[in-house]
Amino acid sequence: MKLIELKNVSLIYNKKDVVLNNISFSINEGEIISIIGENGSGKSTLGKLITKLIEPTKGELFFKNKSYSISNEEIRKNFGMIFQNPDNQFIGNTVEDDVAFGLENRCINPKDMPKIIDEKLNLVDMINYKKYQPNLLSGGQKQRVAIASNIALNLSLLIFDEATSMLDPKGELEVSNIIEKLKKADNKMTLIIITHNMEEVLLTNRVLVLKDQKISYDGKPDDLFKNEELLKTLNINPPFKYELVTKLKKAGFAVDFNDSLKSIKDKIWQ
Ligand SMILES: Nc1ncnc2c1ncn2[C@@H]1O[C@H](COP(=O)(O)OP(=O)(O)OP(=O)(O)O)[C@@H](O)[C@H]1O
Ligand SMILES: [Mg+2]
Numbered sequence: 001m002k003l004i005e006l007k008n009v010s011l012i013y014n015k016k017d018v019v020l021n022n023i024s025f026s027i028n029e030g031e032i033i034s035i036i037g038e039n040g041s042g043k044s045t046l047g048k049l050i051t052k053l054i055e056p057t058k059g060e061l062f063f064k065n066k067s068y069s070i071s072n073e074e075i076r077k078n079f080g081m082i083f084q085n086p087d088n089q090f091i092g093n094t095v096e097d098d099v100a101f102g103l104e105n106r107c108i109n110p111k112d113m114p115k116i117i118d119e120k121l122n123l124v125d126m127i128n129y130k131k132y133q134p135n136l137l138s139g140g141q142k143q144r145v146a147i148a149s150n151i152a153l154n155l156s157l158l159i160f161d162e163a164t165s166m167l168d169p170k171g172e173l174e175v176s177n178i179i180e181k182l183k184k185a186d187n188k189m190t191l192i193i194i195t196h197n198m199e200e201v202l203l204t205n206r207v208l209v210l211k212d213q214k215i216s217y218d219g220k221p222d223d224l225f226k227n228e229e230l231l232k233t234l235n236i237n238p239p240f241k242y243e244l245v246t247k248l249k250k251a252g253f254a255v256d257f258n259d260s261l262k263s264i265k266d267k268i269w270q
Pocket of ligand 1: 046
């Protein structure tokens, strides 16, 4: 079932700066997609278009086959976004207040709130920090609370807009682990991961590459990362393992993209 569809969407800023030019694609319910592209290629703009923070200059967007615009509050309630800066996303005075705030906004019965709050904080491994103030948390912990606050709202679509780019490697890993957990959850939340980190692309089943105001690639990350010529054309550096295997293959080693790093190491020693 189609969740989102874009039909001939263009976005032009200031009547002259074309960011997206006549883009069409759809996203099915439950898909896990990444969006990559150089700085300024329009990734965040695309995220804002889908969540209807902005309207397209041309074209139309559909949610479950129904055309929607900024004024469709009921449809927009299905969307959430996690942003880059962990410090700009806290609303509550404590971790549990932060999750509660969104629930209050959605007029959830106060009696049901403690259970929802505990469940979501458990999912992001932040239950032990329930009473903590935001300024006592690390960046990765703050992002995890932001994720809990979003998923508590029963969203159909959650967009991560470079949610790990300001985190240290530990925080990055913490957020990646939560994304892995969300992928396995029963409720089919659709995830879009906008990123510069190619390892994060490997968490997804489909990657869109934005280049020259278009979607220049739409397919499996694995097929993209194995294709040296395509990577060159799109100006993308693949994840470490793909780069390594490509180089070793050229040097005559019998390695394969499916090998683990350990078996690659063993093959080199042989
Ligand atoms: N509100 C705005 N008004 C005018 N121009 C804008 C606006 N927002 C973004 N732009 C421009 O549109 C282009 C695309 O910006 P966008 O933020 O979508 O890129 P991005 O791919 O998310 O980049 P980054 O990787 O740096 O986050 C850029 O050239 C940017 O300067
Ligand atoms: Mg951006």
